[in-house]
Amino acid sequence: MTRRLRLGMVGGGQGAFIGAVHRIAARIDDRFELVAGALSSDPQRAQASADEAGIARSYASWQEMARAEAARDDGIDAVAIVTPNHLHAPIATAFLNAGIHVICDKPLAMTLEEGEALAKLAREKNRLFALTHTYSGYPMVRHARELVDAGEIGDVRVVQVEYAQDWLAKPVELTGENRQAVWRTDPKQAGRAGCLGDIGTHAYHLAAFATGMLPKQIVAELHTFVEGRQVDDHIEALLRYENGARGMLWASQVASGAENALRLRVYGTKAHIAFDQENPNELLFTPLGGAMRKLTRGRVDSAIARHATRVPPGHPEGYLEAFAQLYKDAALQIEAIDAGLPLPEESRLLTTVDDGVAGLRFIDAVFESHAKLQWQDVQNGG
Amino acid sequence: MTRRLRLGMVGGGQGAFIGAVHRIAARIDDRFELVAGALSSDPQRAQASADEAGIARSYASWQEMARAEAARDDGIDAVAIVTPNHLHAPIATAFLNAGIHVICDKPLAMTLEEGEALAKLAREKNRLFALTHTYSGYPMVRHARELVDAGEIGDVRVVQVEYAQDWLAKPVELTGENRQAVWRTDPKQAGRAGCLGDIGTHAYHLAAFATGMLPKQIVAELHTFVEGRQVDDHIEALLRYENGARGMLWASQVASGAENALRLRVYGTKAHIAFDQENPNELLFTPLGGAMRKLTRGRVDSAIARHATRVPPGHPEGYLEAFAQLYKDAALQIEAIDAGLPLPEESRLLTTVDDGVAGLRFIDAVFESHAKLQWQDVQNGG
Amino acid sequence: MTRRLRLGMVGGGQGAFIGAVHRIAARIDDRFELVAGALSSDPQRAQASADEAGIARSYASWQEMARAEAARDDGIDAVAIVTPNHLHAPIATAFLNAGIHVICDKPLAMTLEEGEALAKLAREKNRLFALTHTYSGYPMVRHARELVDAGEIGDVRVVQVEYAQDWLAKPVELTGENRQAVWRTDPKQAGRAGCLGDIGTHAYHLAAFATGMLPKQIVAELHTFVEGRQVDDHIEALLRYENGARGMLWASQVASGAENALRLRVYGTKAHIAFDQENPNELLFTPLGGAMRKLTRGRVDSAIARHATRVPPGHPEGYLEAFAQLYKDAALQIEAIDAGLPLPEESRLLTTVDDGVAGLRFIDAVFESHAKLQWQDVQNGG
Amino acid sequence: MTRRLRLGMVGGGQGAFIGAVHRIAARIDDRFELVAGALSSDPQRAQASADEAGIARSYASWQEMARAEAARDDGIDAVAIVTPNHLHAPIATAFLNAGIHVICDKPLAMTLEEGEALAKLAREKNRLFALTHTYSGYPMVRHARELVDAGEIGDVRVVQVEYAQDWLAKPVELTGENRQAVWRTDPKQAGRAGCLGDIGTHAYHLAAFATGMLPKQIVAELHTFVEGRQVDDHIEALLRYENGARGMLWASQVASGAENALRLRVYGTKAHIAFDQENPNELLFTPLGGAMRKLTRGRVDSAIARHATRVPPGHPEGYLEAFAQLYKDAALQIEAIDAGLPLPEESRLLTTVDDGVAGLRFIDAVFESHAKLQWQDVQNGG
Structure with missing residues (x-):
């Protein structure tokens, strides 16, 4: 061993x-x-x-x-x-x-x-600088990326991503009981981006991960529904991509009734795919003019999905296994780096510091668009 | 009789x-x-x-x-x-x-x-001038309105509405076979608003119908994905409401894999509701911090829903019954008008010429925001 | 016309x-x-x-x-x-x-x-003697039959059918308010078969309709959960078919929480199909070792489904349209009979007096198996 | 520590x-x-x-x-x-x-x-003799048991349990490639009960675990669909319980299209609950005459569910966590036994050798009923 x-x-x-x-x-x-x-x-x-x-x-x-x-x-x-x-x-x-x-x-x-x-x-x-964007560790999220890369959905036209929670629907940070709520709504500890930084960046990353694309322009707005809260608790944006694709992004921590509802849909010229984090063992794939198919690890032939799983088909995996996947890939990369070898091919989907930088650029663009009430370039690059 | x-x-x-x-x-x-x-x-x-x-x-x-x-x-x-x-x-x-x-x-x-x-x-x-916004005839859409009116979801915070189809994902209007595609993409017959006028206004109306609110400002963009098409086939918008609520609206006729996917979610301070036109016999109701409930005609006590149905619980109704409901309410109102009587209370949810005017104002605001690349007032008024 | x-x-x-x-x-x-x-x-x-x-x-x-x-x-x-x-x-x-x-x-x-x-x-x-087994009028039920006939699911191995309701979970017939409950639980008006006759025969027919097969042997039991009720309110059976297939049938009117849950699954050597009456616009089709597909009228190419519909894909139909389909087919057959012509091909799925006879034979077999506590032949014949 | x-x-x-x-x-x-x-x-x-x-x-x-x-x-x-x-x-x-x-x-x-x-x-x-009936480790399965014990569904009337897979739909044991298929269909290694022993007992246990009841009589049949197979690959049974409840159990390894479809429904006088192993983070609860509720760990207040989880609501757990739960409870019990202390209350749902004995009694009863073509007592006990 x-x-x-x-x-x-x-x-x-x-x-x-x-x-x-x-x-x-x-x-x-x-x-x-x-x-x-x-x-x-x-x-x-x-x-x-x-x-x-x-x-x-x-x-x-x-x-x-x-x-x-x-x-x-x-x-x-x-x-x-x-x-x-x-x-x-x-x-x-x-x-x-x-x-x-x-x-x-x-x-x-x-x-x-x-x-x-x-x-x-x-x-x-x-x-190695791995950033734990957990949701990219799910086998069916990685298979989504694989389908997009393989052209199975055609050219991407529309990206719909959202992340809704309800745990901050009331001013729970004021009572002090909820320690997470306290620091996550405190700009000194969490940064100026509240919901945007906490879950908006997850949504942004998931869309980027699955499509391999970052938007070049956005129009966005931040909003704070709960009185007295120091950071945003809701954010929404329209997205424009280099290839002409359009997108919408929504994140909210005041969405009454939502637990941890991170959802992505990508519509291409040939098909669309849909993923729901609360039901992560399936990926819906629907061809143009055709019937929806419920893809699961066991019903696709994907080395990428197999690399990201540890139990047989029909035996659900969850959040901890997605997280474990990042650690597994990190181990593979650390061993390679320490041995002076190239990063193993199967570990390449591990999220990195660059994903984090992209997220910070998105945060800046949102704040700027919000302030100016207009479309804003996202600095992706360089 | x-x-x-x-x-x-x-x-x-x-x-x-x-x-x-x-x-x-x-x-x-x-x-x-x-x-x-x-x-x-x-x-x-x-x-x-x-x-x-x-x-x-x-x-x-x-x-x-x-x-x-x-x-x-x-x-x-x-x-x-x-x-x-x-x-x-x-x-x-x-x-x-x-x-x-x-x-x-x-x-x-x-x-x-x-x-x-x-x-x-x-x-x-x-x-009488009835406008057939069919989807407002579904019993569970009317019950949604009833729940909002009764304060069951609290103050509205977020509106999410979308209408996705894929029948115009390719330039089917060029072959001439699809007569609907021909006139619906011809500005002379359909107007300057393509997808926006055809289904965007349905989405807009559904949100307005369920919430009783029209947005006061929007930022929107029109897009035409299919080359050579003379009207938009995709539209997206962010919405701001008088009461501080925020919203997002998406309509697309190039959303590969979507049949007739009109969906509405409304998040209030107390709960959220969700409706999917392709599964119209249910309305999902999820309280803040609570478990989702699948409401059906037979499992709610609603005179409004009963007025809009004709079969027992568990016996699904569909699009034609929703449409019939508009005719039923129109009959009630015509009889009242002809008799010089007030409109019957139970018919009051019938959609009217004013709903149509609101839709036209929305179309204008979308075009204006799109042209100016910025937020735009919607003239709801007068 | x-x-x-x-x-x-x-x-x-x-x-x-x-x-x-x-x-x-x-x-x-x-x-x-x-x-x-x-x-x-x-x-x-x-x-x-x-x-x-x-x-x-x-x-x-x-x-x-x-x-x-x-x-x-x-x-x-x-x-x-x-x-x-x-x-x-x-x-x-x-x-x-x-x-x-x-x-x-x-x-x-x-x-x-x-x-x-x-x-x-x-x-x-x-x-003409048409028997209104309504559920056979749904386009996707007819398409199920078409798939079975075409060999798309292979040889039938397992049939699972059930019909659950909860409206008789309490002795509502005693209060007299519910007129249907009164006559449907009165053997003089409804016959000796309560739940069995009312909905058990629907389940039995749906399975027979979709598969084209009647069981040759059953073991069954009738049960009355509600004290004082004069007829059965629950029935369950195991089924054996001529070709070696096996089946299970359940019907209950005391299944707390069930509205009108008629569901059929048929497993063949190549695939299985699943239909749920409360969601009748779709038929699930899952190949052996493959991904589930959600078939809808608009996403299959079926003359049979088209004959049984009147609105475009994505516009849901319901119970009334299924019922109307029986009337439509009856009209086609009446015209043909009166004109001395053969029955139109497209009308041939209309349910008939023979379906009713098969249902009565099933009722008899259930009573006999129940009395003898053993497997029992079903007289399908002649 | x-x-x-x-x-x-x-x-x-x-x-x-x-x-x-x-x-x-x-x-x-x-x-x-x-x-x-x-x-x-x-x-x-x-x-x-x-x-x-x-x-x-x-x-x-x-x-x-x-x-x-x-x-x-x-x-x-x-x-x-x-x-x-x-x-x-x-x-x-x-x-x-x-x-x-x-x-x-x-x-x-x-x-x-x-x-x-x-x-x-x-x-x-x-x-300690722990038997790893994994599915009893899911938080929502344990919550199901808790609801039944607390009388939330009333008196149990109907139990519906099934376990369907398709991995043995063809004679894969003959090629030798699938090592599991080889030993699981070999009576010398797997026992005389094939599908019955492998997954039928899981279904049987899940029903017993959730309801706290074992059937007293059954009528059952074993069947082997795949020619040449030495053990059963399909089993079905009707169940009678001491309290008058009725049940049905089905297990099949030739159910084309099924991955690992273990599903339980229990109908009581007040409500029914439904669990699907392939979607284990939710438990459906539907009251008599009422709306279905989707219960999740985060939306119920249950110490039992909390004991069986390790991540926050909305973060799905899976099969490995359910399995881990058995090990966690086993650790608690081993420590208590070794220290001469009573078993910790929170560990009491761990499955034991007695659950295994009950499963073996069921297997015997199935074989006997199958041979005699009639109802058969199950020797539970004592």
């Missing part, structure tokens, strides 16, 4: 949702061993969290952890960053500088400048 | 889809008897069509028909206008002037001016 | 559900004109009901109606029988003897002997 | 599906460490498989493994048995006798006698 990679974690202390998710995801395919952590900025809580998670080496700060792990022979190969958003950039910078691969929760950074600097640094240091 | 009302028809000759639909719809609830028609501008085809449809009095022109029927003691009570769009206004004008009630297919007219003139004339003449 | 056929009706007075349905169904395709009726055994109610329904000739009894209509030059061509079950046979006999075609609600008769006698009489008199 | 329990595995060498699944499931909640294995009866393959799985101690035989691990201070706490069925009993017996807890794949054993002996032994030795 290939050696398990040594993983560290920053953030994700007791009660934090996403840290526990990363830990399970890293475990599922057995390619990582979690050996070090700075799970909280409160040293006592950090230690207690590490004990609970069975982590051998607990650090009082991520700065110390980066230094100490870099110095060890058996130091961590990679770090998972699962803190609030404002810490992503400084922490990632420190670990990249320490020569340690980075697996970072999204959004990448607070500003486009920060994000671009991270991308530059990762390239200079030749370290 | 109340006397069956005498109905005439203009347009709807052999091979025309919508004329046959109107005839069935008028028959289902047995309130009309089709006795006169000018079914085609070609007199021979008019006669043959009338014979086939079992219509006693066939006219060579609608002008003659208006004159002759007005002069008869047993002349028609109402006329159904089912011609291409450019003839709606002149025909409706003639029959209103002849004192005959009008049931008109949508869109109302070629221009807002025409439409406003018709509205004025109908009021002056005190004649 | 072909002359509208003259139709009479027995039963279906004010408040009766199925009479009104027959009247609408007869009207939709405009092939019948309802001119005579004996709508109630109470002469006053008969007259009032006829007036309300706009029926010209009202009779105080069906006996008188049969005599009088047979004697008229413009007497009715056909009679629709929509009374409680126990009157089907005597009424049908009278009209057949008067040379009048019969369209009869199901079940055919109270006993197999009665049913066989009707079948014999109809043949002797060369009159 | 509680110490991770030490786990051994017998069976599950390279290429075996279920061994890999057990390993992931044991890992997800981090309560087990896989340290020993006898993964194949071929010693070389056993070693290679252990290396690949990162297992420290590889044994050439399970006999040796039982002896050696029992003798070690740091020997395994529990063994997972994932061999073909005929080895379950001897292996489980050996490990129980060695004082090691057992987690065994289903079916429990080849015969009822074997199964009963195992149940007796486990009790005598006071060791």
Whole structure:
């Protein structure tokens, strides 16, 4: 067996949702061993969290952890960053500088400048910088991309993507009970983009991932429905693509009745495909003038889907397996980078720092269009 | 039994889809008897069509028909206008002037001016002017309106409406085989608004019908995907409402794989509702933080839904029954008007010339926003 | 235009559900004109009901109606029988003897002997005897039959059919409010088979219609869940077919939460098909090892489905249109019979007195298997 | 952190599906460490498989493994048995006798006698004997049980359960390529019950788990559709319960188009519930006369569902998480047993050797009813 990679974690202390998710995801395919952590900025809580998670080496700060792990022979190969958003950039910078691969929760950074600097640094240091856009780990999302790439839907004409939740429909951040609500609606910790940054970027990325296209112009609007909230809780946009395609994007955290309704449809000249995150084991494919087909892993012949699964057809997979897929691909890439080999072909769909930069550019364009009440170029490039 | 009302028809000759639909719809609830028609501008085809449809009095022109029927003691009570769009206004004008009630297919007219003139004339003449926005005849659409009115979803925050078809995904109008495609993509017969006028206005109306609200500002774009086509085949818009609500509207006739996918979702502070025209016997209702409920006629206690149905729960109704509902309500209103009585309460959801005027205002605003690349006021008023 | 056929009706007075349905169904395709009726055994109610329904000739009894209509030059061509079950046979006999075609609600008769006698009489008199197994009028049910006949699902292996309702889950017949519940649970009016006769035979027929096969052996059980009820309200059976296929049939009127859930699945060696009456515009088709396809009228190329529809794809049809289809086919056959011509090919799927006889044989076999607690031959024969 | 329990595995060498699944499931909640294995009866393959799985101690035989691990201070706490069925009993017996807890794949054993002996032994030795009826690990299945127990659906009247697959629709065992097909259709390795033992018992267990009831009488039939197959590939049964409830059970591995379609519906006097394994994040709940509700983890308030999940609402879980749940509960029970404490309340839904015995009794009753062509008592108990 290939050696398990040594993983560290920053953030994700007791009660934090996403840290526990990363830990399970890293475990599922057995390619990582979690050996070090700075799970909280409160040293006592950090230690207690590490004990609970069975982590051998607990650090009082991520700065110390980066230094100490870099110095060890058996130091961590990679770090998972699962803190609030404002810490992503400084922490990632420190670990990249320490020569340690980075697996970072999204959004990448607070500003486009920060994000671009991270991308530059990762390239200079030749370290992996994986960004956990989880939904791209689903086998049927990857198969969607494969169908688009293979021309099975023809030329893309219309992109419809949306992400609706209802957990912020009321001012739950005011009571303080919901810790996530508190930091995610605090511009100092979450950034100026609220719903836009938290889930709008997921929707944006999913559309980009499936189609391989970024919009070149948008008209967008941010809105805050809940009085007193400091960030947007709803965002909507029209999209124009280079090839003439059109799109619409909607994200809302006040959509009463919606749990985690991320949905994508892509209409091409030959067919359309539809994916619903809450029902991720299927991908609907409907040809022009034809009957809808419910594609599942077991009913398509796709090496890409097979690479992203671990159970037989008809046995549903879920969010944790999609997340695990990112860790599996990250392991493949880390081994290749450390061995000086090209990235394995089957791992190429792993989302990267560049996906994060694209998301930050989208955020900027939304704010600008919103302010000017008009269409706005998206700076994709370069 | 109340006397069956005498109905005439203009347009709807052999091979025309919508004329046959109107005839069935008028028959289902047995309130009309089709006795006169000018079914085609070609007199021979008019006669043959009338014979086939079992219509006693066939006219060579609608002008003659208006004159002759007005002069008869047993002349028609109402006329159904089912011609291409450019003839709606002149025909409706003639029959209103002849004192005959009008049931008109949508869109109302070629221009807002025409439409406003018709509205004025109908009021002056005190004649019914029903506009057949069919989808408002479904019991569960009417129940949606009832739920919104009753505050069951709280204050409306987000409106999502779309209407996708794929029958114009290729340039089928060029071959001439598809007669509908020919006239519907010809600005001289259909007006300058293609997809926008044909189905965009349906989507717009459905949202307005269910919420009781019209947007006050929009940003929109028209697009023509199929090369050489003279009108738009795709339209998308962002909407702002007076009460702060936001919305998105999409209509496309090139959406590969879509048959007749008119869908509405309305999110309020307390719940959201969702309707899908292709599955019209159910209305999904999902409370904030709660479980989705599949409402059906038989599982809600709604006098409004009962008024709009004719079979027991679990026995699906369809498009023809929704259409019949408009005829049923029109009959109720015609009888009341002729008797000098107030319109019956249960008939009040019948769509009218004013709905048509609102649709024409929307069309104008879309064109203007599209031209100026910016947000645009919608003139809802007066 | 072909002359509208003259139709009479027995039963279906004010408040009766199925009479009104027959009247609408007869009207939709405009092939019948309802001119005579004996709508109630109470002469006053008969007259009032006829007036309300706009029926010209009202009779105080069906006996008188049969005599009088047979004697008229413009007497009715056909009679629709929509009374409680126990009157089907005597009424049908009278009209057949008067040379009048019969369209009869199901079940055919109270006993197999009665049913066989009707079948014999109809043949002797060369009159149409249509039995309104409504669900066979849906275009997608007919397309299911077409797929089976064409070998598209291979050899039939497994048949799964069920019909679940919940309207008799409580003893609603005791309060007397629900008139249908009263007569349908009264063996004197409904026959000894309660749920079995009312909806079990629909399920049985649907399976037979789609597959073209009747079981040769069954093991079945009747059950009455509601205390004091005089007939069964639940029935279940295992089925064996001549070709080795196996099946299961379930019908229940105490299935809490079910509205009118008639569902059929047929598994062959090559594919399976699934139909759900509450969503009748689609037929699911899933090949062995392949992806499920949602077939709709507009997405299959089927002359049979086209013959059974009247609106374009994507415009849903429902129960009334399925019912109308039986009337349309009946009209085609009546015209052919009266003209001494062979039955038109496209009308051949109309359900007949023989379907009713098969249903009565099934009822007998269920009772016998239930009594003996063992497998039982079904007498399909002769 | 509680110490991770030490786990051994017998069976599950390279290429075996279920061994890999057990390993992931044991890992997800981090309560087990896989340290020993006898993964194949071929010693070389056993070693290679252990290396690949990162297992420290590889044994050439399970006999040796039982002896050696029992003798070690740091020997395994529990063994997972994932061999073909005929080895379950001897292996489980050996490990129980060695004082090691057992987690065994289903079916429990080849015969009822074997199964009963195992149940007796486990009790005598006071060791855990968990049987991995995976589907009982889904949060919404457990919530179904909770609803039934709480009387939310009233008294159970009708149980409908089915499990359909199509992977054995053709004689794939003959080619030898499909290793699973070979042993699962070989009576010597799989037992005399083919489809019945493999998936019929899953269906049977799911119904029993959700309702808390076992049938007292059945009439059943086994069938083999594929020529030359040595075991049944289709089974169907009618069920009678002590309380008067009725049921139907179907399992088939030749159901063309079905992937892994395990579905349960339970109708009570107040409501019915429906679960579909291929869409396991929802449970449909429909009250008598009321609207269907789609229950999800996040939209019910259930400590039982929360105990069986690890991600937030709207983030789907799947088969592996359901499986992991059994391992989580097994860990809780092993710790309690080893500490001499009562089993933790929240772990009580873990399936046990007694569930396996019930399954074997069902198998016997099916064979007997099939042979005698009549209703047959099921020996439940005591």
